[in-house]
Amino acid sequence: MEESIEQWMEDLLKLDTAGDKMTEKQTKILQSAIALFAEKGYSASSTSEIAQRAGVAEGTIFRHYKTKKDLLLAIVAPAMTKLIAPFVLRGFNKVLDTEYESYDQLIRSMIENRIEFLKKHKSILKILVQEIPFHPELQASFQRDVLAKVLERLSKLVAKFQAQGKLIELPTTTIVRLTVSTIIGYVLVRSFYGERPDADWDDDREREETIAFIMRGLGIS
Known part of the structure; x- marks a missing residue:
């Protein structure tokens, strides 16, 4: 992300996800999703764009989140x-x-x-x-x-x-x-x-x- 991470985002990324610490890739996915959802809205943001911004394969997103809506709710x-x-x-x-x-x-x-x-x-x-x-x-x-x-x-x-x-x-x-x-x-x-x-x-x-x-x-x- 080009901008500095807001304090709430830093705190969110420290939270456990289903009892497990977030991986580095999961952190990047959430950061990218947050930025895109805020810029373009949920409906206009695609998982391929999120993956590209995060520097991961699109399939990596679906290993952590079954759907794009699961990703939104995770945030x-x-x-x-x-x-x-x-x-x-x-x-x-x-x-x-x-x-x-x-x-x-x-x-x-x-x-x-x-x-x-x-x-x-x-x-x-x-x-x-x-x-x-x-x-x-x-x-x-x-x-x-x-x-x-x-x-x-x-x-x-x-x-x-x-x-x-x-x-x-x-x-x-x-x-x-x-x-x-x-x-x-x-x-x-x-x-x-x-x-x-x-x-x-x-x-x-x-x-x-x-x-x-x-x-x-x-x-x-």
Whole structure:
């Protein structure tokens, strides 16, 4: 791979595969698959391209992984359960354990936290965004290992702000869903479009407008 390996990738390559350490060829296959899946998407990447980039015969891939989908799951499933979920929760815990005077302060901290996360884990998150909608196994893993735990923590904070009269009386899950979906939309567009040299993007303005949009809909006027 031409680029330096992201930290999550280094950690993934250290994990056992079915109880066995990865071979050098298996490591190269995973590195190449990660790069191609992130660049072109799973469907557009062929095993022959992965093999060529890894410097191995195509048959070597199928000795380790029966299908291309097995190769995708070998990348995403361990990353989701052992790397991404703990990192997401650890990062969110730093945010959610802080005391905030208002809900907009929490939103701002969440946005800044997720931007830093995405900078460090751009390739795997790009694969997740591209592939989760098309693979039920990944959807179930994401919902169980990431989404459910994050929503539980956020719901408690929302309930606290509602008790203080700082948020409107909607179901906490509704407020969390509206907040998280708006934040994710901003962070993803910022990361995959706003950072382009030719992009017409004022990040300070976009961030503040995103926060104001959420608060206009959910705050107490």
